[in-house]
Amino acid sequence: MNTRIDTDCVVVGGGPAGLMLGLLLARQGLRVTVAEKHADFLRDFRGDTIHPSTQELLADLGLLDEFLAMPHADMPRVTLSWHGTELTLADFSRLPTRRKVMTFMPQWDFLDLLAAAAGRYPGFRLLRSTRIDGLVRDGERIVGVTGIDAEGPVEVRARLVIDASGRDSMLRKQAELVPTGVAAAMDVLWFRLPKSEGETYPFVQAGAGMIITIDREDFFQIAHVIPAGTWTGTDPDVERMKERIREISPRLGAAAAHLTTGDVHLLRVRLERLRRWYREGMLCIGDAAHAMSPAGGVGINLAIQDAVAAARILAPVLKDGTPQPADLRRVQRRRTWPVLVTQRVQRALQTPLLSRREPGAPLPIPLRMLRRYPALTRITGRFVGLGARPESVR
Numbered sequence: 001m002n003t004r005i006d007t008d009c010v011v012v013g014g015g016p017a018g019l020m021l022g023l024l025l026a027r028q029g030l031r032v033t034v035a036e037k038h039a040d041f042l043r044d045f046r047g048d049t050i051h052p053s054t055q056e057l058l059a060d061l062g063l064l065d066e067f068l069a070m071p072h073a074d075m076p077r078v079t080l081s082w083h084g085t086e087l088t089l090a091d092f093s094r095l096p097t098r099r100k101v102m103t104f105m106p107q108w109d110f111l112d113l114l115a116a117a118a119g120r121y122p123g124f125r126l127l128r129s130t131r132i133d134g135l136v137r138d139g140e141r142i143v144g145v146t147g148i149d150a151e152g153p154v155e156v157r158a159r160l161v162i163d164a165s166g167r168d169s170m171l172r173k174q175a176e177l178v179p180t181g182v183a184a185a186m187d188v189l190w191f192r193l194p195k196s197e198g199e200t201y202p203f204v205q206a207g208a209g210m211i212i213t214i215d216r217e218d219f220f221q222i223a224h225v226i227p228a229g230t231w232t233g234t235d236p237d238v239e240r241m242k243e244r245i246r247e248i249s250p251r252l253g254a255a256a257a258h259l260t261t262g263d264v265h266l267l268r269v270r271l272e273r274l275r276r277w278y279r280e281g282m283l284c285i286g287d288a289a290h291a292m293s294p295a296g297g298v299g300i301n302l303a304i305q306d307a308v309a310a311a312r313i314l315a316p317v318l319k320d321g322t323p324q325p326a327d328l329r330r331v332q333r334r335r336t337w338p339v340l341v342t343q344r345v346q347r348a349l350q351t352p353l354l355s356r357r358e359p360g361a362p363l364p365i366p367l368r369m370l371r372r373y374p375a376l377t378r379i380t381g382r383f384v385g386l387g388a389r390p391e392s393v394r
């Protein structure tokens with residue numbers, strides 16, 4: 001064994017859930033090791049949305065100024081263009097938070113900020129380029145993890161193992177925690193398009209399929225939602241996709257004319273959850289416990305709120321001893337309801353997101369309601385901006 005670490009808590013996965021939990025536990029004076037398989041956080045296939053509730057947490061943690069000093073774009077409301085008819089989907093302007101906006105920031109910058117903030121506490125340790133691949137057991141109890149880094153094998157022993165390694169978690173499989181699928185009807189095609197100076201688009205364009213346009217200053221990051229299982233990555237697929245984009249937005253369609261199969265990445269969407277989030281000695285949080293779809297852009301928020309709830313419930317227990325299954329069950333109980341509600345809403349959103357209607361045809365019912373009763377956009381704003389059960393570090 002090349003590296004052997006003994007710590008209070010080992011967190012597998014340096015995504016939003018894992019790094020936020022690492023930060024919060026280290027802040028409580030605990031020793032926490034976060035193992036991340038990548039060398040950096042420069043992964044592109046993730047949401048960029050930092051919700052008002054997450055910004056409220058950052059403010060409470062004294063990190064808001066640092067956060068706002070990084071390049072970002074604020075969105076006070078989520079707008080949609082349906083065959084050219086503009087409407088608001090969610091309005092954040094009345095939220096009871098200091099920042100009443102959804103902020104777009106490349107996720108790697110946000111994760112760098114969390115890692116740097118956690119690194120200021122003596123108990124925090126981030127193992128980069130460390131892929132965890134096994135559990136260490138003492139009888140029934142999970143007491144650590146094994147993995148590999150550039151130098152060789154690694155073992156981390158801890159009183160608590162947190163699996164925050166996302167929707168493809170191998171650890172939960174080894175712990176015999178099997179997710180139940182909830183139907184996900186869509187996949188996402190992800191590609192970049194060039195941007196001219198001053199060029200803007202509504203965040204969501206729909207009616208003949210759906211495009212989300214994320215403005216990343218120098219280019220547009222496009223997420224094009226398609227029915228699940230319909231993409232095979234062939235040239236005819238790309239041509240069909242370009243045709244659909246031209247239909248939804250002629251200007252973006254023109255910019256997409258040069259795309260080839262190599263430029264387009266397929267992101268498979270999954271919507272699933274564990275019935276039980278824990279084993280003795282180990283707890284799953286974030287997407288490892290409940291994979292979220294991009295619909296509504298709330299997965300990061302939910303993952304972070306899991307971390308906040310887990311830290312609040314488990315830090316006092318970890319200070320005094322070893323968390324028992326009843327303690328881990330308390331975290332699951334606290335977070336199951338918001339997950340259920342959010343996944344139901346995501347499922348309900350799939351049909352209107354994918355639907356294709358002729359220009360001039362009536363809007364789908366949920367959109368008609370939002371248009372007729374604008375006050376409803378404050379409710380959707382609350383749901384997207386704060387989540388079904390916001391958590392606080394105060």
Ligand SMILES: Cc1cc2nc3c(=O)[nH]c(=O)nc-3n(C[C@H](O)[C@H](O)[C@H](O)COP(=O)(O)OP(=O)(O)OC[C@H]3O[C@@H](n4cnc5c(N)ncnc54)[C@H](O)[C@@H]3O)c2cc1C
Pocket residue numbers: 012013014015016017018035036037038045046047048049130131132133164165166167169170188267268269270285286287288291292293294296297298299300301303
């Ligand atoms: C196409 C798509 C778009 C999305 N867009 C949005 C959006 O705009 N807004 C939003 O809020 N949500 C969005 N989501 C959902 C969101 O990405 C997830 O809900 C969120 O990232 C979950 O955070 P997490 O920390 O639980 O897991 P992840 O973000 O998946 O992080 C897991 C981390 O664990 C690491 N890891 C994995 N295995 C190991 C291992 N064996 N050893 C060590 N490290 C490991 C990974 O490298 C990763 O860093 C989207 C999802 C999809 C599929």
